[in-house]
Amino acid sequence: MSQKKGRIVAVNGNMITVEFDTSVIQNEVAYAVIGDSKLKAEVIRVRGNRADLQVFEDTRGLTVGDITEFSGELLSIELAPGLLTKVFDGLQNPLPELAEECGFFLQRGKYLPALDVEKKWDFTPVAKPGDEVFAGSILGSVPEGIFQHKIMTPFDISGQWKVKSVAEKGTYTIEEIIAVIVSQKGEEQEVKMLRKWPVKIALNAYEERLRPLDPMATQCRIIDSFFPVSRGGTYCIPGPFGAGKTVLQQVTSRFADVDIVIIAACGERAGEVVETLREFPELDDPRTGKSLMDRTIIICNTSSMPVAAREASVYTAVTIAEYYRLMGLNVLMLPDSTSRWAQALREMSGRLEEIPGEEAFPAYLESIIASFYERAGVVRLHDGSTGAVTIGGTVSPAGGNFEEPVTQATLKVVGAFLGLSRERSDARRFPAIDPSESWSKYPNAVNEEQVTFAKSLLKKGNEVDQMMKVVGEEGTAIDDFIIYLxxxxxxxxxxxxxxxxxxxxxxxxxxxKYVLNKIYNILKKEFDFQDKNIARSYFLELTQLFKNWNPCEWQSEEFKTAEQKVDEKLKS
Ligand SMILES: Nc1ncnc2c1ncn2[C@@H]1O[C@H](COP(=O)(O)OP(=O)(O)O)[C@@H](O)[C@H]1O
Ligand SMILES: [Mg+2]
Incomplete structure (x- = not known):
């Protein structure tokens, strides 16, 4: 660590102002020294010989004149085998280990290594001496869970390098040297499995970005059929409290067609996060039959933890996602909720006394949200394979009002908008995605024509419903009533x-596709019911049949029997 030091000249909540006489970089990590402990902080503004620092911990007891040590390093996380299954806080402290060490009242100034440095991993070299490599080229691999964790060249080398030596097949810790590479100028660099990367800089050691066109099946009907999400795309789930945002993210993390899921529980109430932490390890992975946690990483920063680390937590999560993308994997990153993250930005901006934008959010809120979602994407790697990071963030606008800055800034940049409505969740119509508010720019994997037809029917049905609220059922024409049914x-x-x-x-x-086709045939059909009651009971019965049908095991005998009943019903 560098020996740069500064002296505190002001303390304002989590913000401290430090005077220094060397040089300090934006986003550099520093430590405020208090007694025997050092509180981690990040430089968020430098002006002249003063820097404003955001302390990631409670600043109680810090006073003017106290010493601050600057590290010379940007806020970074550790990347190496061993990340999967972990639960970290926003600064990558491993939470279960921390709890074991400190008890359940986390001590401030206590930081643990993110990864196990003693564990030995089975390394198999892929590269040979003499091979040409670039930033992010594969040198070898180690098995991690159900994946091969690729060990790559450092991400910050520029241009072409050559492999000088690679370790033999064997077991190594993440701190042992597994290769030496040499630049065209002859500089040598030792490579370990463990490396650091600054969280606010996109990890782009790949060949090129591709357009996200392949569907990422979530196995949620309304999403996949009506508002699809592409692999490497972005979507958001705005919705009021209790509308089902967290539940939707959980089912998606379980069933989405992806390799790795990274959950960033960001600023939600501690009780809700604890629920996630409790439930997750118990969920089984439909793909492997083992624990879902085996291919999950949770970054957790509750509303009771210092707000500064919350700002960092989404970057920590997305950086890990980008790291696994470089191995050719499909990663789904789910921040819950980005509104709480934006509140952290607002708090920081307020302390810096910046000129506020709408609702006191910083004026640059839009650009921060945009550059965060831009880190999603499908990329082509050096070996020709592709990897993807898909981001699906929740937004929790107060009162479910989508006309607020965070929702508005988010919908400008995402590719799909899955708006949850209070009306639907109150009626227990889950998932409460509102078909009249939601949209997606991504290509559909089911029959487009059928979906377009169904959407326009939903629109008409909604109009009839509104009208019926005024004129009542009696005042509604039978044709309109059938549209509604x-x-x-x-x-x-x-x-x-x-x-x-x-x-x-x-x-x-x-x-x-199969079920939608069946439904389409019903929706297309002209019914000439003479009586609203007969029409209603017909559709009620049909709905019941489908409800029993839908939950049947696909292609089971049960499914076929139910289908026969549906067909008979349609003939009658
Ligand atoms: N898809 C769903 N199916 C059944 N129940 C749901 C579904 N989504 C939400 N719920 C119900 O709504 C409650 C609140 O959901 P939650 O995801 O915690 O809301 P939010 O995160 O938006 O505050 C859940 O506890 C559950 O009872
Ligand atoms: Mg929630």
């Missing part, structure tokens, strides 16, 4: 999906 049927039989039903919680694309 059709949309109610579509909603109940297809759009709604029970996250807690063993079978209904997931629905493969193949099955979605």
């Amino acid at each position: 059709k949309t109610e049927f579509l909603d109940a039989a297809y759009l709604q999906q029970d996250a807690f039903d063993v079978v209904d919680s997931s629905c493969s694309l193949e099955r979605q």
Whole structure:
């Protein structure tokens, strides 16, 4: 660590102002010394010989005149085998280990190494001496869970280098040297499995970015069929408290067609996060039958933890996602909630006394949100394979009002908008994604024509519903009433999906296509009911049949029997 020191001249909550006489860099890590402990902080503004620092911990007791040590390093995280299954805080402290060491009241100024430095990993070299390499080229691999964790060249080398030597097949710790590379000028660099990367800089040691066109099946019908998300794309889930944002993220993390899931529990109430932490290890992975945690990483920063680390936590999460993307994997990153992250930005900006933008959020809120979501994407790697980071963040606007700055800034940059409505969640129509508010720019994997038809019908049905609220059922024409019944049927039989039903919680694309086609045939049909009551009971029965059908095991006997009943019903 460098010996640069400074002296505190002001303390304002988590913000300290430090006077120094050397040089200090923006986003550099520093430590405020208090007694025997050192509180981690980040430089967030430098002006003349003064720097403003955001302390990641409670600043109680810090006073003017106290010493601050500057590290000379940007706020960084450690990348190496061993990240999977871990639960970290926003600064990559391993939480279970920290709890073991400190008890459940975390001590301030206590930091633990993020990864196990003693564990030995089975390394198999891939590169040979003489091979030409670039930043992020693969040197070898170690098995980590169900994946091969690729060991790459450092991400910050520029141009072409050559491999000088690579370790033999064997077991090594993440701190042992596993290769030496040499630049064209003859500089040598030793390579370990462990490396650091500054979280606020995108990890782009790949060949090129590609357009996100392949669907990322979530197995949630309303998403995949109506508002699809592409692999490497971005989406957001805005919704009021209790509308089902967290539940939706959980089912997605379980069933989405991705390799690795990174959850950033950001600023939500401690109780809710604890629930996530408790539930997750118990969930089984539909792909492997083992624990879902085996291919998950949780970054957790509750509302009771210092707000400064919350700002860092989403960057920590996305940097880990980018790291695994460089191994050719598909990563899904789920921040919950980005509104709490934005609140941290607002707090920081307020302390810096910057000129506030709308609702006191910093004026640069939009550009911060945009540059965060830009870190998603599909990329082509040096070896020709591709990897992806998909980001699906929740937004929790107060009162569910989407006209607020965070929702507005987010919807400008994401590719799909899955707006949850209070009305739907109150009616327990889950997932409460509102078909009239939501949209997606990504290509659809199911029959586009059928979806377009269903969407326009939903729109008409919604109009009839509004009208019916005024004129009542009696005042509604039978044709309009049938449109309304059709949309109610579509909603109940297809759009709604029970996250807690063993079978209904997931629905493969193949099955979605099959069922949607059936529904389409019903929606297309002209019915000439003479009586509203007869029409209603017909659709009620049909809905019931579909509800029983949908949760049946796909292609089971049960499914076929239910299908026969549906067909008979349609003939009658
Ligand atoms: N897809 C779903 N299926 C069934 N119930 C759901 C679903 N989504 C949400 N719920 C219900 O709504 C409650 C609140 O959801 P939650 O995700 O915690 O809301 P939020 O994160 O938006 O505050 C859940 O505890 C559950 O009872
Ligand atoms: Mg929640």
